[in-house]
Amino acid sequence: MIQLKQITKSFGSHRILKGIDLQVEDGQTLAIIGPSGSGKSTLLRCLNLLEKPDGGIVQIGAHRYDSSHITKEEMLEFRRATAMVFQGFNLFANQSVINNIILPLRVRKKCDKEKGREIALRLLKQVGLADKADAYPSQLSGGQQQRVAIARALALQPEVILFDEPTSALDPELVNGVLDVIRSIRSETMIKIIVTHEMSFARDAADAVIFLEDGQIIEQGSAHEVFDHPKQERTKKFLQNFQRA
Amino acid sequence: MNTEVLQLWKESFWTILQPGLQYTIPLTLVSFGLGLLIAILSALCQVGNVKVFKQIFQLYVWIFRGTPLLVQLFIVFYGLPNIGIMLEAIPSAILTFSLNVGAYASETIRGSILAVDTGQKEAAYACGFTYAQTMYHIVLPQAIKNSIPALFNTFIGLVKDTSLAANITVAEMFQVTQNIVARTYEPLWLYIEVAFIYLIFCTVLTRVQKYIEARWNLKEGAV
Numbered sequence: 155m156i157q158l159k160q161i162t163k164s165f166g167s168h169r170i171l172k173g174i175d176l177q178v179e180d181g182q183t184l185a186i187i188g189p190s191g192s193g194k195s196t197l198l199r200c201l202n203l204l205e206k207p208d209g210g211i212v213q214i215g216a217h218r219y220d221s222s223h224i225t226k227e228e229m230l231e232f233r234r235a236t237a238m239v240f241q242g243f244n245l246f247a248n249q250s251v252i253n254n255i256i257l258p259l260r261v262r263k264k265c266d267k268e269k270g271r272e273i274a275l276r277l278l279k280q281v282g283l284a285d286k287a288d289a290y291p292s293q294l295s296g297g298q299q300q301r302v303a304i305a306r307a308l309a310l311q312p313e314v315i316l317f318d319e320p321t322s323a324l325d326p327e328l329v330n331g332v333l334d335v336i337r338s339i340r341s342e343t344m345i346k347i348i349v350t351h352e353m354s355f356a357r358d359a360a361d362a363v364i365f366l367e368d369g370q371i372i373e374q375g376s377a378h379e380v381f382d383h384p385k386q387e388r389t390k391k392f393l394q395n396f397q398r399a
Numbered sequence: 400m401n402t403e404v405l406q407l408w409k410e411s412f413w414t415i416l417q418p419g420l421q422y423t424i425p426l427t428l429v430s431f432g433l434g435l436l437i438a439i440l441s442a443l444c445q446v447g448n449v450k451v452f453k454q455i456f457q458l459y460v461w462i463f464r465g466t467p468l469l470v471q472l473f474i475v476f477y478g479l480p481n482i483g484i485m486l487e488a489i490p491s492a493i494l495t496f497s498l499n500v501g502a503y504a505s506e507t508i509r510g511s512i513l514a515v516d517t518g519q520k521e522a523a524y525a526c527g528f529t530y531a532q533t534m535y536h537i538v539l540p541q542a543i544k545n546s547i548p549a550l551f552n553t554f555i556g557l558v559k560d561t562s563l564a565a566n567i568t569v570a571e572m573f574q575v576t577q578n579i580v581a582r583t584y585e586p587l588w589l590y591i592e593v594a595f596i597y598l599i600f601c602t603v604l605t606r607v608q609k610y611i612e613a614r615w616n617l618k619e620g621a622v
Contacts, residue, residue, distance in 0.1 A: 202524075202525055204521055204524060204525065230527065230529060233524060233525065233526075233527045234527035236525070237525065237526065238521075238522075238525035240518060240521070240522065240525075242518050243518075244516075244518035244519060244521060244522035245522070246519060246522065246523070246536075246537050247516075247519065247541055247619065248537065248540045248541050248544065248619060249537075257536060258526035258527065258528070261526070261527070261528055261532050261536065262526060262527040262528070290618065290619045292619060306526070310526065310527070316525075
């Protein structure tokens, strides 16, 4: 379970997050939607401490931190409960595809080479890229890179996977392949949190949805509630833009 | 060009090349290797904001980039004995060349580290790497790769700068050439000859650089 209490974050005088409270149950998929600049990505990055919140408490499973005082060890431990898939893929450019998956396993889980290889190959097969194991990231399309990035995240068996606009940097024709891979992740316990502009994907893949604007949660509920019966005017207006498109 | 010149070249070629193989090349390789180590350490301390060391390395780079190499050689070889530090000519040369090259390469590597896409670092952190693991596995290998052209500039510069060691009694190529000139009074043809040998050394290095770049790009793809 993930629980956030009163998360705040400012960049200079600009307040990005204005006290976020949130709870996600094990095994659930949460979609975070909202206009650009609403703080979606920042919220996600606070969960693995790529951004350090100014205030508030975050709990993931047994790991918990209070952002007002957090040690380096806590930070590391916390990150190790999570994995992230980035908008820009961010595969390690100096490592082959398979080593992109093996290296974190070896560094973080102290797993041996053989075991790592086995896990990596199984996951590459799962995302349909077993034949690219020895290629380098720059030799793959964006869609392929993102699927490798998902495999890398899955290999770590985190308690939560954070997806930061995973399809926004892709050519339209490659989007579905990546979304299918995300949909195919089956886990009883792993939590998926997805920042996305793909409304139809959010509608059918997410258990819960939050609509974020100006650093605040404007509306939250099940996908059905938020998409089909939004209560707030602002949410209705936002969703209309997508329906027209 | 007459046969006398050819004869002169033929006679002096091995005499000049031999100290090249014996001093110029080892001096260059050892100094560059040590310089590179200093440079990596200096760059890491500066990028990583390591207290005290950062300031020390900044001071070091400032001094060694801001003063002439020849003056540095003189201070080490002729000056330090005044305060009781006596170094032989070759150790003096290695020490000075290493520190000098290290200062330049430090800035090259520091720049390359800063130029590595932040996404690479974030991905490593998100995977649970520590700062040191991120640097070692991800950032530094990419930074070094990107600094190859600039580092070879420094490397090639060093090959030629070793000729300055002639001024502190190291019997390298240029020193030997000067000796032959003193005997034969043929400065033009002999200095051209030694220049040509430096040119060969540097040409080989240029080839090595191209080879390394090509291999790397073949493997990882040009980024």
